[in-house]
Amino acid sequence: MVKIGNIELGEFPLLLAPMEDVSDPPFRAVCKDNGADLMYTEFISSEGLIRDAIKSRKKLDIFDYERPIGIQIFGGDEESLSLAAQIVEATNPDLLDINFGCPVKKVACKGAGAGILKDIPKMVKLTAAVVKATKLPVTIKTRLGWDEETKNIEDVAERLQDVGIKALTIHGRTRTQMYKGNADWTLIGKVKNNPRIQIPIFGNGDICTPEQAVAARAKYGVDGIMIGRAAIGYPWIFNEIKHFMKTGEHLPLPTVLERVEVCKKHLRQSVAWKGEVVGILEMRRHYTNYLKGLPHIKDYRQQLVTCNTLAEIEDVLDKVVLQYNDHIFERSAPAYDFLPSSNEMTGCNVYG
Template identity: 75%
Template sequence: MVKIENIELPDFPLLLAPMEDVSDPPFRAVCKENGADLMYTEFISSEGLIRDAIKSRKKLDIFDYERPIGIQIFGGDEDSLAMASRIVDVTNPDLLDINFGCPVKKVACRGAGAGVLKDIDLMVRLTAACVKATRLPVTVKTRLGWDDQSKNIEEVAERLQDVGIKALSIHGRTRAQMYKGEADWTLIGKVKNNPRIKIPIFGNGDIDSPQKALEYKNRYGVDGIMIGRAAIGYPWIFREIKHFVQTGEVLSGPSVQERVNVCKTHLRKSVEWKGPIVGINEMRRHYSSYLKGLPNIKEFRNRLVVLKTPEEVEAVLDEVLTTYDGVEIEHSPIELINYHEKCPL
C-alpha cells in the first residue's frame, strides 16, 4: 500500500496526470472506470481563482465517484497561491497539487509552472505558503530542471519534502525539452532511492504500454506511475497495466462494444457537465481515438463530427456497433501526441 498522508492507495498505484483541456470530469470518469487510482483536475490559475474567473471556478468541480482526487493549481506569487489554496480547501478534494512542470510559454515564461524551476528558493517559498494555507495534503508535480545545465530535481525533492509536501511526481524531461526526445528516468530513480526521501515518488513520461510500466517499476523502484498522453482516447491503459503487473499477461484490447460504451459514457457526461452545445462540440476530437483501428471507419467519423444532438451521435455509434459486430481490432501501439500543440493556453 502507498500512502499520501491519510490517503491510502493500492500497491504501485496508477495516476492520471493533470492535463490542461483534457483532464476534465467527463474524461476523468472514463479513466476512473478503467482503473485510475488517483486523478487530478486540469491545472487552475491561482490568479483566476482569486478573480473568481468562471473558467477557473468551473475546474474546481469534483464528484465523489472520482475520489481520491486532487485539485492542481499554479502560480508564481506566494500570497496568491496561499489564497488559492484556501479556496481549494473549501471544495474538499483529497489533496492539493502544485504545478511546477507546465512547459507552455504563456505559463512558464510568466514565472509559473516549469518557469519556477529557474529559482529553487522561490519554489520552496511557494510550496511552503501552500502547505501553511491548507489542511489538505500538498503534493507537487515538476520536471527534472529547466534545461540540461540545471537538472536540480534531487535538491528540489529534498527541499520540498522538508517544507511539508506529501508526495512528488516527476516528469523525466526538462522544460527546454518540452515533449521532445525520450523521457530520462535515471534522475527519477535517484530521487526515489535517496535515503533522505521518505515521501512517495511517482514517475511520469513516455509510459505507453504495460511492458514499459513494469520495466520502469522494476528498474527505477518508483512508488507508482503517472500516465498522461497515453490515456488520451485510450483509458483502458490503466487496466492493461494493472493486469500485466499482476499476472505478466497481456490483456486483450477493448472490444468494439467496450469502445462504443465508453464513448457514449464520455459523451453523456460531457453534455451533462458542459451543456449540449459545448459538450457535443468538444467530444468531436475524441471519436477518432475511440474508434481507431476499425477498418473503413472514416465515413462514420465524418458523420459524427457534424452531428448536433446526443441522440444523433448515439444513433451513429449504434450503427458502428452493428456494422463492426464481431470485428477484432488490432492492438496497435499507443501514439503519444503532443497535446500542448493544441492547448488553448
Template identity: 75%
Template sequence: MVKIGNIELPDFPLLLAPMEDVSDPPFRAVCKEYGADLMYTEFISTEGLIRDAIKSRQKLDIFDYERPVGIQIFGGDEEAMALSAKIVDATQPDLLDINFGCPVKKVVCKGAGAAVLKDVDQMVRLTKACVDNTSLPVTVKTRLGWDERSKNIEEVAERLQDVGIQALSIHGRTRAQLYKGEADWTLIAKVKNNPRIKIPIFGNGDIDSPQKAKEYKERYGVDGIMVGRAAIGYPWIFREIKHYLATGELLDPPTIQERVDACRKHLQGSMRWKGEKLGILEMRRHYANYLRGLSHVKEYRNRLVNTMDAAELFSILQEVEMHYAAV
C-alpha cells in the same frame, strides 16, 4: 500500500496525469471505471481562482465517485498561491497538487509552471505558501529541470520535502524538451533512491503499455506511475497495466462494444457537465482517439465532428458499433 498524508493507495498505484482541456470530470469518470487509482483536475490558474473566473471555478468540480482526487493549481505569486490554497481547501478534495512542470509558453511567460524550475528558492516559497494555508496533503508535479544544463530535481525534491510536501510526481523531461525525445527516468530513480527522501515518488513520461509499466517499475523502483497521453481515448490502459503486473499476461484489447460504450459515456458526461452544446463541441477532440486503428473509420469520424444533434451522435456511435462488430 502507498500513503499520501492520510490517503491510502494500493501498492504501486496508477495515477491519471492532469492534462489541460482533457482531465475534466467526464474523462476522469471513464478512467476511474477502468482502474485509475488517483486522479487530478485540469490545472487551475491561481489568478483565475482569485478573480472568480468562471472557467477556473468550474474546474474545481469534483465528485465522490472520483475519490481520491486532487485539485491542481499553478501560479507564480506567493500571496495568490496562499489564497488559492484556502479556496481549494474549502472545496474538500483529497489533496492539493501544485504544477511546477507545465512547459506551455503562456504559462511559463507568467512565471508559473516549469518557469519556476529556474528559481528553486521561489519554488520553495510558493510551495510553503500552499502548505501553510491548507489542511490538505500538498503534492507537487514537476520536471527534471529547465534544460539540460540545469537538471536540479534532486535538490528540488529534498527542499520541497523539507517544507512539507507529501508526494512528488516527476516527468522525465526538461522544460526545454517539451514532450519531445525519450523521457529520462534515471534521475527519477536517483530521487527515489536518495536516503533523505521519505515521501512517495511517482514517475511520469512515455508509459504507453503494460510492458513498459512493468519494466519501469522494476528498473527504476518508483512508488507508482502517472499515465497521461496514453489514456486519452484508451482508459483501458489502467486495467491492462494492473492485470499485467499481477499476472504477467496481456489482456485482450477492448472490444468495439467497450470502445463505443466508453465513448458514449464520455459524451453523456460531457453534455451533462458542460451543457449539451459545449459538451458536444468539446467531445469532438476525443473521437479520433476512441476510434483509433479502425479501418476506414474516417467517414464516421467526420460525421461525428460535424453534427450538433445529440440524438444523431448516439445514432452514429451505434452504427460504428454494429458495423465493426460485424467485420
C-alpha cells in the same frame, strides 16, 4: 501500501495526469471506471480563482465517486497561491497539487508552471507558503529542470520534502524539451533511491504499455506511475497495467462495442456537465482515439465531429458498431526496452 498523508493508494498506484482541456469530470469518470487510483483536475490558475473567474471555478467541480481526487493549481505569486489553496480546501478535495511542470509559454513565461524551474529558491518559498495555508496534503508535479544544463531535480526533491510536501511526481523531461524526445527516467530513479527521500515518488512520461509500466517499476523503483496521453481515448490502460503486473498476461483488448459504450458514457457525461452545445463541441477531440485501429473510419469520424445533437452522434456510433462488430483489434508490439523508440511512441497521442 503507498500513502499520501493519510490517503491509502494501494501497493503500486496508477495516477491520471492533470491534462488541460482533457482531465475534466467526464473523462475522469471513465478513467475511474477502468482502474485509475488517483486523479487530478485540470490545472487551475490561482489568479483566476481569486478573481472568481467562471472557467477557473468550474474546474473545481469534483464528485464523490472520483475519490481520491486532487485539485491542481498553478501560479507564480506567493499570496495568490496561498489564497487559492484556501479556496481549494473549501471544496473538500483529498489533496492539493501544485503544477511546477507545465511548459507552455503563456504559463512558464509568467514564472509559473515549469517557469519556476529557473528560480528554485522561489519554488521552495511558494511551496512552503501553500503548505502553511492549507490542511490538505500538498503534492508537486514538476520536471527534471529547465534545460539540459539545469537538471537539478535531486536537490529540488529534497528541498520540497523539507518544506512539507507529501508526494512528488516527476515528468522525465526538461522544460525546453516540451513534449519532444524520450522521457529520461534515470534521474527519477535517483530521486526515488535517494536515502533522504521519504515521500512517495511517482514517475511520468512515455508509459504507453503494460510492459513499460512493469519495466519502470522494476528498473527505477518508483512508488507509482502517472499516465497521461496513453489514457486519452483508451481508459482501459489502467486495468490492463494492473492485470499484467499481477499475472504477466494481457487482458483482452476492448471490442468495438465496448469502445463505443465507453465513448457514449464519456459523451453523455460531457453533455450533462457542460450542456449540449459545449459538451458536444469539446468531445470532438476524443473520437479519433476511441476509434483508433478501425480501418477506413475517416467518414464516420467526420460525421462525429460535424453532428450537433446527442441523438445524431449516438446514431453514428451505433452504425460504427454495426459495420465493425467483427473487427479484431491487434495489440501493438510490446516495448520491452523501457525507453521507447520514436516509432513506438506514435501510439501516445497528445500529452506526456
